[in-house]
Amino acid sequence: MKLNKKGFTLIELLAVIVILAIIALIAVPQILNILNRARKSAAADSAYGILKAAETDAMQYMLDNNGNSIGAITYTCDGTECSYTPTATAGETPKKRVLDFKGTKPTSGGVQLDPQGNATIATSLVINSFTCTQSGDTVTCNNATE
Numbered sequence: 155m156k157l158n159k160k161g162f163t164l165i166e167l168l169a170v171i172v173i174l175a176i177i178a179l180i181a182v183p184q185i186l187n188i189l190n191r192a193r194k195s196a197a198a199d200s201a202y203g204i205l206k207a208a209e210t211d212a213m214q215y216m217l218d219n220n221g222n223s224i225g226a227i228t229y230t231c232d233g234t235e236c237s238y239t240p241t242a243t244a245g246e247t248p249k250k251r252v253l254d255f256k257g258t259k260p261t262s263g264g265v266q267l268d269p270q271g272n273a274t275i276a277t278s279l280v281i282n283s284f285t286c287t288q289s290g291d292t293v294t295c296n297n298a299t300e
Contacts, residue, residue, distance in 0.1 A: 197284040197295040200257030204229075204236055204265055205273040205293075207255035212271035215251075223269045228276050229253055231260040258282055 208229055215224040229236045229251075236253040253265075263279035263286070275288040284295040 193282055194284055194295050194297075196258065197281040197286055198293050200255075200260070200281050201275065201279050201286040201288075201293045201295065203255040203257045204231070204253060204260070204279065205275070205288075207236075207253040208265045208267050208273035209271055211251060211253055212267050212273075216271070223271070224267065226269050227267050229265045229267070231263050231265070231279060233259060233261040235259065236265060260286075 212224050216222065227238050227240075229238045236255075236259070237250050239250045240248040242248045258281050260279040260281045262277075264276040265273050265279070266276035267273050275286065275293070279286040281295065284297050286293055286295040288294075
């Protein structure tokens with residue numbers, strides 16, 4: 155009687171499983187590192203977007219107010235928006251200025267605008283658990299463990 159010898163032995167299957175496990179042990183940390191770098195880059199891009207939105211808001215204010223500067227102000231971010239509310243003057247209700255930008259909204263932090271309309275990060279912006287700071291024209295985002 156002739157036995158049908160189709161299929162794999164247990165040793166062959168175990169060898170394949172061990173090889174796949176080794177490949178997974180090498181690949182998974184690399185993939186997680188790539189995902190973390192992508193999240194960090196997205197946080198930095200959001201921070202840049204917020205800075206540009208503040209500068210755009212300052213220019214729009216100048217256009218709407220005959221070239222008068224909005225002055226040195228700070229937009230505060232709270233997780234829902236980044237905004238600035240001017241102090242009330244006699245008989246006026248101050249109009250809150252909300253930055254319009256694409257990207258993830260910071261859970262905290264602030265952006266400062268100088269009288270010339272240049273924006274800088276005043277207090278660290280926290281975006282997706284990354285803390286974003288600015289040095290010159292460079293925005294750097296790091297998480298708490300870095």
